[in-house]
Amino acid sequence: xxxxxxxxxxLRPVCLSLALAGLMHVAQAQQAVSAVLAGxxxxxxxxxxxxxxxxxxxFATAGKFANAARQRNEKxxxxxxxxxxxxxxxxxxxxxxxxxxxxVQGFSGIVSLDRENYLVISDxxxxxxxNSQDALLMVHAMHVDWKSGKVTRKNTSFLHDPDRxxxxxxxxxxQAQRYLTGVDFDIExxxxxxxxxxxxxxxxxYLLRTDLKGKVLGVVETVVEGKSYRSPDHYLLxxxxxLPNEAMPQWEVKRSGGFEPMAKSPDGKKLYPAxxxxxxxxxxxxxxxxxxxxxxxxxxxxxxxxxxSGKQWKYAFEEAGNVMADFQMxxxxxxxxxxxxxxSEGVAPACPGEERTDCFTRPAKFKRVxxxxxxxxxxxxxxxxxxxxxxxxxxxxxxxxxRGPNEEVFSLPHLGPEGLAIVDAHHIVVVNxxxxxxxxxxxxxxxxxxxITLLDIQALIDAK
Numbered sequence: 001x002x003x004x005x006x007x008x009x010x011l012r013p014v015c016l017s018l019a020l021a022g023l024m025h026v027a028q029a030q031q032a033v034s035a036v037l038a039g040x041x042x043x044x045x046x047x048x049x050x051x052x053x054x055x056x057x058x059f060a061t062a063g064k065f066a067n068a069a070r071q072r073n074e075k076x077x078x079x080x081x082x083x084x085x086x087x088x089x090x091x092x093x094x095x096x097x098x099x100x101x102x103x104v105q106g107f108s109g110i111v112s113l114d115r116e117n118y119l120v121i122s123d124x125x126x127x128x129x130x131n132s133q134d135a136l137l138m139v140h141a142m143h144v145d146w147k148s149g150k151v152t153r154k155n156t157s158f159l160h161d162p163d164r165x166x167x168x169x170x171x172x173x174x175q176a177q178r179y180l181t182g183v184d185f186d187i188e189x190x191x192x193x194x195x196x197x198x199x200x201x202x203x204x205x206y207l208l209r210t211d212l213k214g215k216v217l218g219v220v221e222t223v224v225e226g227k228s229y230r231s232p233d234h235y236l237l238x239x240x241x242x243l244p245n246e247a248m249p250q251w252e253v254k255r256s257g258g259f260e261p262m263a264k265s266p267d268g269k270k271l272y273p274a275x276x277x278x279x280x281x282x283x284x285x286x287x288x289x290x291x292x293x294x295x296x297x298x299x300x301x302x303x304x305x306x307x308x309s310g311k312q313w314k315y316a317f318e319e320a321g322n323v324m325a326d327f328q329m330x331x332x333x334x335x336x337x338x339x340x341x342x343x344s345e346g347v348a349p350a351c352p353g354e355e356r357t358d359c360f361t362r363p364a365k366f367k368r369v370x371x372x373x374x375x376x377x378x379x380x381x382x383x384x385x386x387x388x389x390x391x392x393x394x395x396x397x398x399x400x401x402x403r404g405p406n407e408e409v410f411s412l413p414h415l416g417p418e419g420l421a422i423v424d425a426h427h428i429v430v431v432n433x434x435x436x437x438x439x440x441x442x443x444x445x446x447x448x449x450x451x452i453t454l455l456d457i458q459a460l461i462d463a464k
Contacts, residue, residue, distance in 0.1 A: 031387040035395065035457050035459070036396075036397065036456040037400050037401065037453070037455065038427060038455060039146035041402060041451070043449060044449055045436065046099070046103075048100065050102070051136055051158075052177070052179065054175070055136065055172075055175070055179050058134060061074070061101070062097075062098060062134050062135050062136075063079070063098035063131075063135075064097075064098045064133075064134050065126075065131045065132075065134065066097045066125075066126035066131040066132075077096040079096055080095075081096060081447065083415075083439060084438065085345050086357070089356065091357045091444075093445070095436065095438070095440075096437065098134075102136050104153065105122040105450075106122070106431075106432060107433060107450050107452075108123045108187065109188060109200070109326070110419040115423055115424070115454075116144050117142070118144065119190065120142055121137075121139050121190045123187070123435070124137065124185065125181070125182025126436075126438075128256075129182065132182025132183060133182070136158050137181060137185060138157065138159070139157045139159070139197065140156050141153070142452075151452060157212070157213050158179050159185075159187070159199075159208070159210060159216065160177045160178055160214055161180060162176065163216070164178070165217060165218050170184045184203075185208065187199050188258070188259060188260040188418075189273070193268045196209055197212060197214075200273050201259060202231065202233075202260065203231060203234065203258065204221065204222060205222050205230075205253060205273070206220060207271070207273065207301065208220075220306055222299075224308040225308070229253055229279070230252065230253060231251055231253040234251065237249045252282075253277075253280075254278075254287075256276070257323075258276065259275070260274075260276035260323070260324065261324045261337070264328075266331060269303055270300055270302060270303065272299065272335075273299050274297065274298040275297055276323045276324055277296065277323055279296070290314075290380060290382070293316045293318075294320055295314050295315055295316045295382065297315070298312065298313040298315055298383070299311075300312070312381070313374055314381045316382050316385075318366070318368075321341055321342060321343060322339055325338035325340050325416065325417060326418060326419050326420045328420055330371070334372065334374070334375075336369055336420060336457075336460075337369065338367075338419075338420055339368050339369075340367045340416070341367070344365040345414055345415040345441030346364055346440075346441045347363060349444070359444070360441075363413075364414075367392055367414075368391060369391065369420065369460070370387070386464065391417055392411045394409065394455065396409060403442055403449060412430060413441045413442060414433075414441040414451075415435065416439065417431075419431040419433075425461070426456055426457060428455050428457055431450065434448035
């Protein structure tokens with residue numbers, strides 16, 4: 001009992017038990033366990049795919065508006081890319097836009113079909129509605145050869161809405177197939193349920209239901225027990241007031257803070273979309289916090305009724321500025337969460353805080369996968385964090401790395417480790433969003449490839 005503060009000794013037995021449980025909870029939340037590299041592969045950063053012929057000539061190239069002026073630039077490779085991680089001196093990534101074809105880009109979500117085959121979704125384009133006008137929304141079937149480290153794109157499905165299920169006017173309204181673009185949705189998470197795909201979006205945020213070829217079957221608003229959750233990019237909030245002194249529309253979901261994560265129950269009956277960032281609290285005029293820590297919400301969605309059940313969980317971030325990048329269920333009650341910072345990348349050479357462009361001035365800091373328990377919730381609605389693995393400290397005894405140093409300790413130093421999928425009883429895969437071509441965390445001066453990393457997480461599975 002010597003480790004217990006003296007003041008606890010005066011508490012009644014029940015209170016003492018609760019206090020001790022709280023202390024154990026805090027301690028267990030910080031338990032780090034090891035992960036072992038079991039495979040590593042990558043798709044080259046400059047991978048592209050041709051747009052469908054009936055999409056039109058506009059989509060024969062992409063990135064024409066991803067420049068500082070936000071004006072059309074048709075000259076391929078003329079706009080050099082810089083990372084937004086690096087202080088006041090922009091650091092060139094080595095990439096450039098526009099590109100011929102549609103950039104496969106970074107992977108923001110992944111579904112495991114088996115150990116070698118996966119479905120992945122490309123991010124919505126080049127960061128926002130304005131610069132993503134010529135970016136089509138895509139789902140790719142990928143094959144991974146773990147021995148060679150090669151990732152092969154087998155086919156691509158383009159999201160389209162020929163039956164006009166989307167409740168608002170889309171960019172390609174006049175097309176027969178009505179291909180969806182980065183103006184319409186910001187797709188970030190994906191699950192396969194039977195013969196359908198469910199995709200989490202950040203603009204609404206919405207849930208998109210499609211067939212396996214990407215045809216939209218429905219769009220679901222985020223309404224939980226009568227309360228709507230919207231971002232400033234929701235189609236009903238897309239109009240500014242007539243005058244600057246008029247009241248602005250209100251929203252709770254941060255721009256680009258919607259359904260980045262979305263898990264699925266093992267039986268496929270429930271989805272668990274979550275907000276990437278904390279929600280905005282209009283009363284405090286700040287993002288939601290509890291005891292000084294920001295937090296976000298995990299929602300429960302019933303697939304059969306296509307309605308939110310009303311059940312929610314709170315997830316507390318370890319540090320301000322952290323985000324929830326993905327979420328997957330291990331079983332009926334426990335799951336895995338990627339929690340990461342949104343402002344660091346790279347390992348070496350590092351020069352923290354220095355105003356230089358020849359090194360990583362904000363080296364990768366917080367990139368973790370937490371095991372959480374939805375059945376163990378405290379009195380304030382927060383899920384218990386059981387343990388975590390550090391994606392910057394992965395054991396590599398078999399020297400399986402295909403990118404970066406192939407040393408005893410392997411790292412995923414990207415700005416955005418952004419997707420994970422359960423492969424089998426003790427393996428997961430993790431993918432990065434390379435913000436094409438804006439992230440350069442693996443190698444200075446080179447835009448990040450799309451890496452697919454197989455991890456043995458037996459220690460995390462066993463953690464209690």
